[in-house]
Amino acid sequence: MNVLLLQPPQIQGSPQGVSSFSLGLAYIAATLREEGAQVSLLDCYSEKTKQSVALGEGLYRIGLSDEEITEKVKEIKPDIVGISLGFSKQFHAAVGLASLVRSVDKSVPVVAGGAHVSAAPESLNDSDFDYLVSGEGERAFSKLVRAISSGLTGDPKVAGIFYRDQQSVFSLSACQEVITDLDSLPLPAYDLLPLQKAWSGRVPYANIIATRGCPYSCNFCSIHSVMSRRLRRRSIASVISEIELLVQTYGVKEIFFEDDNVTAKIDWAKELFMKIADKKMDIEIGVRNGIRADRVDKELLELMRRAGCTRVCFAPESGSQDTLDNIVNKCMDLENVKSAVMLAKSAGLNVTCFFVIGFPGETKADIQKTIDFAKLLRKIGCDSVDINCATPYPGTALYAQCIQEGYIDNNVDYARFHTHESIISTKEFTSEEVMQLRKEAMESLVEGNSEKVLRVAGNLVRQPALMAKRKVRGFYYSHIRHSA
Ligand code: B12
């Protein structure tokens, strides 16, 4: 079977694209190859992040043009096309891409997968997709490809697959299954990703994922419909071998753990970072997706630093304990956040904290508590904070609440589902007020020039070798290598 995997072009509010990394598609590709399929992967966004077309209403389409994509589809002549719809805000781009593929070849089955698909399959009833894959796609999509190659139409009888029923509405074939043995999956097919383009002007980096699933139930988080609540870990040997592959074969210098909770099992995380440190690889490590402030201790943070981690991100979400307990359901004590920030700073790490404001049920006073707490964290050493607007992603308790209480309806435009725009107005606040509060708070929290000078000077004194290496690397990749 000849399978083409597509990452849609990006539709966004600015003409500047920042390439990203289709790790999910790279996992799917590797699994299909193991099954003997011939696989092509086209990241229609990262292939051309400098190509942007104004669509009107302040929106831009970034990436390959329809003509360029059509050309590629004709050249590859796939038997099946798989399209990723990970972010709800990609909805229009992914649906448009399915129609484009259909217009090139009416007979090719077009399949979608990703976080949005898993949480809101019904939103795709009117699209040109033939099948949807809910949850982790490696096993389910491989089975679907096998079924289609053996001539199947209709219900494939595969767990996690939605097919078109007699009314042409998506129906679930059988409940999705969680992949319990993550080591049984092949390493992602990095050779199919446009790495050089993604790295243009940047230190070569890779995203990896060592664990899947999260046992917590924060009201705004949509991860469970893909990764489930069941925390699963890869073996440390497997994670190390992936890092070695990235460093030795691809020249990667920076690794981002994109796990939802890489330190969820503290002892396992200690062993992981200790082994990475022992390997003495010349890499920097980041945990930019955030770790829980109550899942770290002094020893772990020091080991992370030794392994090459320079910055940690914590996600307290709110500075109001009441909001955390009764709205967000974070199961976190704010005291843990303060002590985690201080421990991380004393371990020599840069610290960023993420917050969310504008939840239904919050008052303006609650929002102010978050802003005040963010300021307090900055005072005790937190290097930066990011405040986002509560966004009701499908599949979340927040989404269900917003539908039930009438803050949004089922026809909501997914293009607005990015966290810098509030789309929720309640009797306590309007969405405009939330955005204004966010803007003012971010302006007051951002590092001033004098603070920046002090921080850089502080870092230079504390970690002269690291700072020098960073500067040299940054200059090399943004000037010398890029222009070569
Ligand atoms: C890394 C990451 C990013 C990175 C890079 C994203 C990328 N290109 O992959 C960055 C930092 C850029 C990012 C940004 C944002 N992100 Co983000 N991100 C993630 C994160 C942490 C990991 C993604 C990942 O690599 N997962 C590992 C792989 C293996 O899983 P996967 O991608 O889901 O793929 C599997 C399945 O979904 C499925 N699948 C996926 N595609 C396909 C295609 C086919 C054909 C098939 C069959 C199956 C399939 O099979 C895959 C293998 O099992 C996820 C959370 C998570 N744990 O997944 C959030 C997540 C995807 N992000 C999310 C969000 C909201 C955003 C932002 C909108 C946030 C913002 N500030 O505005 C932006 C939007 C970016 C954009 N491009 O528009 C939400 C999406 C929810 C939604 N419905 O929209 C998630 C789920 C987080 C969450 N907790 O809710 N993100």
Ligand code: SF4
């Ligand atoms: S926000 Fe983090 S801790 Fe909360 S459910 Fe999502 S992944 Fe888990």
